[in-house]
Amino acid sequence: MGKIIFYILIALLIYWFINYQRPKQKHSESHTDIAEDTVTCAYCGVYLPKKEAINDLNQSFCCQEHRDSYINSSS
Ligand SMILES: [Zn+2]
Structure with missing residues (x-):
């Protein structure tokens, strides 16, 4: 039972990491457009x-x- 929770936590961490990275890249791109x-x-x-x-x-x-x-x- 403890192992299942461990794997779910790892899956959530990977999911959070991918979602956290994407908007950050988009934000920096749009920021350069405004800076023109x-x-x-x-x-x-x-x-x-x-x-x-x-x-x-x-x-x-x-x-x-x-x-x-x-x-x-x-x-
Ligand atoms: Zn004019």
Whole structure:
């Protein structure tokens, strides 16, 4: 009887170990996605990747039109 409980405990440990490892890997993957650099358009406030943004006047913009509109509205 004692041996059966021993084997059940080992099976539970293996089961717990496999389930514990998987979500940890997924979590670290999704964390790197969020860590990607994003900026906000100074004109409309939309979020976009830093590499796709247009930078001018120490500001970031989502498109040329918003950059021009921002310059026209501020001057
Ligand atoms: Zn914009």
